[in-house]
Amino acid sequence: MWKKFSSQIAKAIIKTTGSRKPNLHEPLFDSEEVKFVKKCIKSTFVSSVGTQVNNLEKKISKFTGSKYVVATVNGTCAIHLALETIKAKNTEVLIPTLNFVASANAVEHARATPHFVDCDERSLCVDPKKLDRYLKKISTVKQKDCFNKKTKNKISALILVHVFGHPGRIYEIKKVCKKYKIILIEDAAEGIGSYFYKKHVGTFGKIGILSFNGNKTITTGGGGALLTNDKGIAKKALELSSTARKPHKWKIEFKSVAFNYRLPNINAALGLAQFKKLNSLLRAKKNLFKKYKKAFKNFKGIKLFEEQKNCKSNYWLNTLILSKDSFSIRNKIIEHLNKLGIQARPCWKLLHKLNHFSHYPKMNLDVSNRLEKKIINIPSSPKYGLR
Numbered sequence: 001m002w003k004k005f006s007s008q009i010a011k012a013i014i015k016t017t018g019s020r021k022p023n024l025h026e027p028l029f030d031s032e033e034v035k036f037v038k039k040c041i042k043s044t045f046v047s048s049v050g051t052q053v054n055n056l057e058k059k060i061s062k063f064t065g066s067k068y069v070v071a072t073v074n075g076t077c078a079i080h081l082a083l084e085t086i087k088a089k090n091t092e093v094l095i096p097t098l099n100f101v102a103s104a105n106a107v108e109h110a111r112a113t114p115h116f117v118d119c120d121e122r123s124l125c126v127d128p129k130k131l132d133r134y135l136k137k138i139s140t141v142k143q144k145d146c147f148n149k150k151t152k153n154k155i156s157a158l159i160l161v162h163v164f165g166h167p168g169r170i171y172e173i174k175k176v177c178k179k180y181k182i183i184l185i186e187d188a189a190e191g192i193g194s195y196f197y198k199k200h201v202g203t204f205g206k207i208g209i210l211s212f213n214g215n216k217t218i219t220t221g222g223g224g225a226l227l228t229n230d231k232g233i234a235k236k237a238l239e240l241s242s243t244a245r246k247p248h249k250w251k252i253e254f255k256s257v258a259f260n261y262r263l264p265n266i267n268a269a270l271g272l273a274q275f276k277k278l279n280s281l282l283r284a285k286k287n288l289f290k291k292y293k294k295a296f297k298n299f300k301g302i303k304l305f306e307e308q309k310n311c312k313s314n315y316w317l318n319t320l321i322l323s324k325d326s327f328s329i330r331n332k333i334i335e336h337l338n339k340l341g342i343q344a345r346p347c348w349k350l351l352h353k354l355n356h357f358s359h360y361p362k363m364n365l366d367v368s369n370r371l372e373k374k375i376i377n378i379p380s381s382p383k384y385g386l387r
């Protein structure tokens with residue numbers, strides 16, 4: 001029975017993408033990328049100094065509306081930088097368990113403790129109501145800080161991940177953060193071109209981050225960015241990302257221990273070429289979603305995930321949600337699709353279930369535990385939406 005169901009899903013994916021072996025997400029390049037990278041190589045400025053990296057930061061700032069942008073070697077270090085600038089060391093940082101491993105690792109790098117929270121089925125992102133109830137029970141606000149009553153640690157921040165590019169319930173979450181004096185950081189790694197009430201994701205919290213990894217909507221090879229409207233944080237992040245070197249014509253001195261996280265100019269060159277086609281890529285991705293919507297309209301037992309009201313999603317990945325929560329069914333379908341050469345993927349294994357994170361504090365994670373068994377991500381490369 002699952003074989004027949006899987007075959008119908010495969011047929012719908014092949015018809016929609018126009019490919020017999022569609023991949024999950026691949027970048028789109030043409031002569032523009034070659035031109036920009038060539039120019040950078042000719043200039044010899046291929047590392048962390050150069051005009052392209054500054055230009056890319058300006059482009060990101062203009063596109064997202066974030067006042068300040070610091071380009072980094074990847075999204076994970078942008079999260080790490082964010083946590084360093086808010087001094088998260090020795091505190092607890094709330095992160096969703098239905099999440100890529102980047103923020104959990106970044107919390108560890110910042111010598112803080114991940115504290116796992118649940119999501120809701122409507123947004124796939126942090127559930128603000130459940131978070132409010134939980135914090136009411138386990139925390140106490142003293143003066144300007146929030147403390148975990150059990151561990152006695154300060155809870156410094158929440159990292160809201162916009163899962164698969166879909167905006168979370170940002171206003172409600174901001175309210176909860178304000179109530180409990182917790183800093184909001186947005187992991188918008190997957191969310192370039194996604195909007196919440198017409199404002200770009202990653203610009204609502206104190207700090208936001210983007211990723212330009214090869215599997216994201218636009219890429220710099222490896223790369224990321226930290227977004228903020230706070231001048232002090234931007235200055236600190238830039239300094240920490242470039243070895244805290246003191247600006248001087250020829251002296252080489254450093255202010256503090258720091259990182260080598262600045263995006264190289266040659267990666268930025270690739271990014272500038274990608275930025276030129278960002279709007280057409282976003283249109284193609286939306287078009288692909290619409291085609292999938294038609295293809296899966298009459299399916300029973302499976303639903304294509306759709307953006308919430310007042311949200312505009314970039315549909316980084318298109319997601320099928322099974323009505324039954326069963327690892328065995330999910331795995332059978334994904335196995336079948338992959339055997340045919342269709343790159344379908346489950347969501348990430350929940351973070352609190354990984355051995356190295358299993359001892360950390362967590363709330364009841366029922367919804368994530370259920371969703372993990374229901375999510376199937378299907379081929380979403382922009383090229384499938386061009387026609």
Ligand SMILES: *Cc1c(COP(=O)(O)O)cnc(C)c1O
Binds near residue numbers: 075099212223
């Ligand atoms: C891609 C991604 C990141 C950052 O990943 P990098 O590979 O370090 O750029 C962070 N969070 C999420 C949710 C991601 O998908």
